[in-house]
Amino acid sequence: MKPAPDRQRHHRRSIRLQGYDYSRSGAYYVTLCTQDRACLFGEIVNGDMQVNDAGCMVTDAWYSLPDRFPTIDLDAFVVMPNHVHGIIVITDDVVPSNNRDVVGAGLVPARDIAPARNVVPANNRATTRVAPTLGDVIGAYKSIVTVQYARAVKRRGWTPFRKRLWQRNYYEHVIRNADSLNRIRQYILDNPRRWNEDRYNPTVREAKA
Numbered sequence: 001m002k003p004a005p006d007r008q009r010h011h012r013r014s015i016r017l018q019g020y021d022y023s024r025s026g027a028y029y030v031t032l033c034t035q036d037r038a039c040l041f042g043e044i045v046n047g048d049m050q051v052n053d054a055g056c057m058v059t060d061a062w063y064s065l066p067d068r069f070p071t072i073d074l075d076a077f078v079v080m081p082n083h084v085h086g087i088i089v090i091t092d093d094v095v096p097s098n099n100r101d102v103v104g105a106g107l108v109p110a111r112d113i114a115p116a117r118n119v120v121p122a123n124n125r126a127t128t129r130v131a132p133t134l135g136d137v138i139g140a141y142k143s144i145v146t147v148q149y150a151r152a153v154k155r156r157g158w159t160p161f162r163k164r165l166w167q168r169n170y171y172e173h174v175i176r177n178a179d180s181l182n183r184i185r186q187y188i189l190d191n192p193r194r195w196n197e198d199r200y201n202p203t204v205r206e207a208k209a
Helices: 053-063 134-156 178-190 192-197 202-208
Strands: 026-033 042-045 048-051 072-079 083-090 116-119 127-130 171-175
Touching: 026 134, 048 053, 048 072, 048 192, 053 072, 053 083, 053 134, 072 178, 083 134, 083 178, 171 178, 178 192, 192 202
Parallel strands: none
Antiparallel strands: 026 083, 026 171, 042 048, 072 083, 116 127
């Protein structure tokens, strides 16, 4: 007997911009939340985020992303009890990694497929390399954190998660200009002290139910 179809999975609405090329250079604001909004990364104490060992690992994994993806740069970032907020800047190969002036990814949707870039290795044989997309970066991050967290559940007794560590999808926003960038930076920095109003806070959700 075939299993019943997962209607939620087949009817899940994508929150990505249709036709947008997420390998384009620019700044992107992202939010990733744990499955069931489980508070696994620490707690808020007097408006400050007190990360536990898992929160430290999540932070270290984030800041190691440019080692895996040399064409990205990182901006503001915060770990919360059950989610993370961060800004990822995808740069062109010719843009120095410390260039903070790359803001926005343009107003015109680009090709659906990431452009292939010509690369000439040491043996002088021409080849191509597909530019990483925002989804590639986020997918790698979620995978790295999940593997390390699952290993620590077995070896160090960290709180187990149900089925998966992260929610299947994630929130993203293309940052269009410097004003928007500064507002989002401030929102990220202020996030811990606004935890009592945060929609990701399970206590807030229960109070509104």
